[in-house]
Amino acid sequence: MIKNIQEWHYPESVESALALMKKNRVIPYAGGTSFHRGGTISAVGMISLRKIGLSFIEETGGKTMIGACARFGEIGEYDFGDGRNMLKAAASFSASNSLRNMITIGGSLASLPSWSNIPTPLLALNAEISLAGTNAIVVGIEDFLDGKLLDGTTLITGIILPKAPGIGIYTRYARTTFDYSIADVAVYARVVGGRLKDVRIAVGNVFPKAKRFHEIEEKLNSVAFDPGKVATIVDSMKFPPSTNPTFSKEFRINLVKTMVKRAFEQIGEQAHEN
Numbered sequence: 323m324i325k326n327i328q329e330w331h332y333p334e335s336v337e338s339a340l341a342l343m344k345k346n347r348v349i350p351y352a353g354g355t356s357f358h359r360g361g362t363i364s365a366v367g368m369i370s371l372r373k374i375g376l377s378f379i380e381e382t383g384g385k386t387m388i389g390a391c392a393r394f395g396e397i398g399e400y401d402f403g404d405g406r407n408m409l410k411a412a413a414s415f416s417a418s419n420s421l422r423n424m425i426t427i428g429g430s431l432a433s434l435p436s437w438s439n440i441p442t443p444l445l446a447l448n449a450e451i452s453l454a455g456t457n458a459i460v461v462g463i464e465d466f467l468d469g470k471l472l473d474g475t476t477l478i479t480g481i482i483l484p485k486a487p488g489i490g491i492y493t494r495y496a497r498t499t500f501d502y503s504i505a506d507v508a509v510y511a512r513v514v515g516g517r518l519k520d521v522r523i524a525v526g527n528v529f530p531k532a533k534r535f536h537e538i539e540e541k542l543n544s545v546a547f548d549p550g551k552v553a554t555i556v557d558s559m560k561f562p563p564s565t566n567p568t569f570s571k572e573f574r575i576n577l578v579k580t581m582v583k584r585a586f587e588q589i590g591e592q593a594h595e596n
């Protein structure tokens with residue numbers, strides 16, 4: 323619940339927003355959807371990020387730059403033209419239509435609820451996150467998720483996606499389409515001469531933060547693309563899921579492995595078609 327707000331600010335540049343963030347208990351908001359969840363916030367002032375010029379998706383130097391205030395609705399309708407469409411899928415499968423018109427990619431990365439569907443495809447796409455303010459830096463998504471770079475005086479300004487010429491498959495599992503997902507999986511790979519290359523596997527929603535499975539990726543890289551062999555390697559994934567009130571750990575482990583195997587099956591089918 324938002325109580326006791328005495329100031330609302332509508333800056334028109336990133337610099338103005340950052341200057342306002344130096345004020346005590348004055349915080350930014352983008353889609354504002356994280357404030358619907360209950361609990362109270364102690365802020366006395368709110369800074370709208372709507373007018374600071376970060377609601378864009380553009381192609382520059384062979385990469386896609388997504389402004390932090392781009393909404394799921396816009397990202398879900400954008401054709402990235404290659405494996406980056408995993409992010410399009412994640413944004414368009416999330417939440418409801420009306421929420422997708424509010425939720426922003428920057429707000430999602432800043433608040434990072436465990437059910438977010440954004441970190442998982444960004445991990446599999448080797449995305450970079452651009453920050454401005456005290457911790458101004460361009461940082462890889464894994465380091466961003468591991469670090470504590472958002473200190474109250476730093477803003478996410480954009481997400482950079484390098485080209486992804488391989489095949490990307492994104493899936494999420496939820497009881498109903500509107501429900502929070504209890505697992506999401508993003509698998510990216512190229513198939514060259516019948517062998518897997520550049521394999522990237524990311525899993526989210528089963529841990530506090532999404533993560534990559536580098537050891538499994540290494541085992542899969544360069545193996546002949548045989549479904550049985552791939553399934554055996556995927557079965558060796560080891561991870562302790564966090565507790566969920568409805569689904570057992572065993573169910574979620576099995577679910578994730580099944581989702582990853584199915585993603586490889588789809589990669590095989592698409593590689594065959596090409």
Ligand SMILES: Cc1cc2nc3c(=O)[nH]c(=O)nc-3n(C[C@H](O)[C@H](O)[C@H](O)COP(=O)(O)OP(=O)(O)OC[C@H]3O[C@@H](n4cnc5c(N)ncnc54)[C@H](O)[C@@H]3O)c2cc1C
Pocket residue numbers: 349350351352353354355356357358371390391415416417418421424425426427428429430431432433435437438439440472476477478479500501502503
């Ligand atoms: C009913 C419901 C269902 C949902 N379902 C899903 C779902 O299925 N999948 C999914 O991925 N998400 C889902 N969401 C969205 C998710 O839970 C968060 O509410 C959302 O990701 C927050 O994004 P926002 O743009 O609204 O951020 P805000 O609520 O505006 O901000 C969130 C936090 O980030 C900070 N912040 C915002 N922008 C920036 C920035 N650029 N730089 C630094 N800090 C910033 C704010 O100060 C605040 O602390 C759902 C939300 C609701 C309400």
